[in-house]
Amino acid sequence: MSASWHCCACSHRPALSEQALSPGLPARECAECNGHWVCLDDHRRWVESGAPQAEPAELVEHWLPDLASPARACPQCDRIMERLRTGRQPDVRIDRCVHCHAVWLDGGEWAALQFHEARLDEVLSDMWQRQLREAEQLERREDLVRQRHGDACIDEVLRIQAWLQQQAEPGVVLNLIRNGW
Ligand SMILES: [Zn+2]
Ligand SMILES: [Zn+2]
Incomplete structure (x- = not known):
């Protein structure tokens, strides 16, 4: 693990720990806000490996995105990430660091994307956007x-x-x- 990793921007600023987002998909997790940092190359490899999609989570039913949250700094490079709409309901907006080619998923966003069968690489693609x-x-x-x-x-x-x-x-x-x- 690189020593340059930053803490999560949520209230108590805990350090991120390595934690798979789905089986076979490495990520870094904030145990406090349940957010995840995911490298898009890891995600692509996970898709290409035909990894099974996670089962829809019941929590998605009542989950609402936090649309008011301020812009977030990338936990790896500390640059402000861009926030992209996905066009999926609920209105999931994903923070992307172009520099690190990675995304930050707030708690619940990954489950919501899985539930709606929205593929991360598709909703982030230039054509989709x-x-x-x-x-x-x-x-x-x-x-x-x-x-x-x-x-x-x-x-x-x-x-x-x-x-x-x-x-x-x-x-x-x-x-x-x-x-x-
Ligand atoms: Zn956090
Ligand atoms: Zn970055």
């Missing part, structure tokens, strides 16, 4: 048009859009709506 950002932008645009035109109007737009897609010639039908005949 880009899709999440695009979905967020789309939501924001919908919020704006709803503010401007009202929910009743936008709901009707969505209904007509869905109806148009069911038509054999949606382009022709749309022209009829716009220009008549």
Whole structure:
């Protein structure tokens, strides 16, 4: 174990101990907050080895992520980690250290990801993160048009859009709506 390891950032700042996150997946654990630091290369090897997925934990049912927690420093290099959304409900947000190629999972997050069959490497991938950002932008645009035109109007737009897609010639039908005949 490297002497440069930092303590967990939780209240009593205990040292991290080596503790497998799942059988065959090494990690470092804070016994106090039940958080885990996981090297993404170890995770990749664990996935590639076909290690069995952990059974869904009952605690996931009532577990809620702590969305208000401040940005966290990486326990290995002390740099501030980036926090990435996973797009999974509950809203699991994962702290990643790009420098160490590792993540910090708050207590309960690993179980929640396992429960929802969300693979860590997939939800952290550039493609997944880009899709999440695009979905967020789309939501924001919908919020704006709803503010401007009202929910009743936008709901009707969505209904007509869905109806148009069911038509054999949606382009022709749309022209009829716009220009008549
Ligand atoms: Zn801790
Ligand atoms: Zn780091």
